[in-house]
Structure formats: C-alpha cells, structure tokens
Amino acid sequence: DVKVTQSSRYLVKRTGEKVFLECVQDMDHENMFWYRQDPGLGLRLIYFSYDVKMKEKGDIPEGYSVSREKKERFSLILESASTNQTSMYLCASSLPNEGPSYEQYFGPGTRLTVT
Amino acid sequence: AQSVTQLGSHVSVSEGALVLLRCNYSSSVPPYLFWYVQYPNQGLQLLLKYTTGATLVKGINGFEAEFKKSETSFHLTKPSAHMSDAAEYFCAVSDRGKTSYDKVIFGPGTSLSVIP
Numbered sequence: 001d002v003k004v005t006q007s008s009r010y011l012v013k014r015t016g017e018k019v020f021l022e023c024v025q026d027m028d029h030e031n032m033f034w035y036r037q038d039p040g041l042g043l044r045l046i047y048f049s050y051d052v053k054m055k056e057k058g059d060i061p062e063g064y065s066v067s068r069e070k071k072e073r074f075s076l077i078l079e080s081a082s083t084n085q086t087s088m089y090l091c092a093s094s095l096p097n098e099g100p101s102y103e104q105y106f107g108p109g110t111r112l113t114v115t
Numbered sequence: 116a117q118s119v120t121q122l123g124s125h126v127s128v129s130e131g132a133l134v135l136l137r138c139n140y141s142s143s144v145p146p147y148l149f150w151y152v153q154y155p156n157q158g159l160q161l162l163l164k165y166t167t168g169a170t171l172v173k174g175i176n177g178f179e180a181e182f183k184k185s186e187t188s189f190h191l192t193k194p195s196a197h198m199s200d201a202a203e204y205f206c207a208v209s210d211r212g213k214t215s216y217d218k219v220i221f222g223p224g225t226s227l228s229v230i231p
Contacts, residue, residue, distance in 0.1 A: 004158070035221075040124060040223055040224075041223060042119075042205060042221040042222050042223040042224050043159075043205065043221040044221075045218065045219075048218070058218075090158055090159070092158075092159075103149075103161045103164065104159075104161075104219060106151075106158030106159040106160065107158050108156070108157055108158045109156075109157075109158050
C-alpha cells in the first residue's frame with residue numbers, strides 16, 4: 001500500500017520560530033510537492049521537487065524554503081514563522097510524466113498554528 | 116494560465132439523492148482532469164481522472180465524471196448519495212506532460228453534506 005507520511009499532525013509554534021515539516025514517501029516517487037490548504041482557497045503549491053537536490057518554486061514560495069537530500073524525504077522550512085502561515089500543510093508525491101500516471105498521493109496533513 | 120472553478124462552496128443533498136458537483140476549467144490545451152476527495156482529518160485521495168479516450172470516467176465509490184470539451188466542464192456525479200460521501204471534493208487540472216513533472220492546479224473545493 002502506498003504511503004506518504006508527515007512528521008506531525010498538529011503543531012503549535014510561536015512567531016519568529018524556525019519550523020520544520022517533514023514528509024516521507026515509500027513509493028520511490030521522483031516528484032514531491034508541498035501545498036498549503038486554506039478554506040475557500042483550495043490547495044496552493046508552495047514548492048515542488050522533481051529529483052534529489054532539485055526544487056522549483058510554486059505559486060506561493062515567499063517565507064518558505066525546502067530541502068530534498070534523499071529521494072524519499074522532502075522537508076518544508078518556515079525560516080521565521082508568522083501568524084499568516086497558520087494553515088494546513090499537505091505533502092504529496094507522484095511519478096514523473098510517463099504515460100497517464102498523473103495521480104498525486106497525499107499525506108494526512110499537518111495543521112500548523114502560529115501564535 | 117490554467118484555472119479551475121467549482122460552483123458552490125457547499126452542497127447539501129439527502130441520502131439517496133443525486134449528487135452533482137460542478138467543475139469548469141480554463142486551459143489553452145486539452146488538459147488532464149481530476150477529482151480528489153478529502154475526508155475529515157485526512158489527506159486527499161484520487162476519485163477519478165480523465166487523461167484520454169472515453170469522456171465518461173468512472174471512479175471509486177460509485178462516482179463518475181464526464182469531460183465536455185465544448186463546455187470546458189468536468190462535473191462529478193453519483194446517482195445515490197450515502198452518508199459516507201460527506202467530505203470535501205476538489206477538482207483539478209494539469210498540463211499535458213510538457214515537462215517531467217506535473218503541476219496540478221486545484222479548485223477551491225466543494226464541501227458535500229449528506230442529510231439523513
């Protein structure tokens with residue numbers, strides 16, 4: 001069974017703290033993604049990675065960075081957390097675009113609250 | 116640029132009634148289209164997808180969707196709602212494989228409630 005896991009389901013941090021969100025997939029997928037989910041806005045792409053040490057900015061990268069040192073692990077970093085980064089964060093993975101296999105597999109999400 | 120709209124942020128149906136969730140997209144080329152479902156406190160999972168071929172696509176849990184190019188629509192339907200269908204539903208669109216990675220644009224979501 002395919003699996004994407006995220007290090008925490010709930011996280012509470014203070015303004016200005018450095019925050020690490022970890023994501024691990026066991027499907028040997030090349031592509032990995034970080035989204036944030038807010039009511040009425042759907043999912044917005046923060047960053048994605050199509051290979052180890054490779055990363056691309058998504059639609060809302062400001063205030064975030066990422067790290068992918070190993071194929072199975074993709075980390076999202078909030079350099080200095082702010083209250084407007086309170087949100088649900090979802091990690092996903094997928095195979096490369098080889099044939100119609102565009103499905104993304106999602107983790108359960110991390111609900112981050114910044115106070 | 117691609118975009119996805121979902122008509123109705125919240126839809127309520129009675130148990131046993133037809134479920135219809137609307138999705139319209141804009142894309143300069145024929146896209147790949149998806150419906151994902153998110154149950155409470157869980158991540159998203161794929162319901163169904165359209166990539167090529169038959170325009171009526173069947174998915175899991177009795178859901179289906181029809182790609183209508185002339186209407187740029189991909190509405191999701193289920194003949195008879197079940198209580199377990201209560202969830203958030205997301206329509207999504209993706210480019211046709213211009214790169215090795217697929218950027219997917221998600222709609223804002225529709226919350227489905229099922230009334231006993």
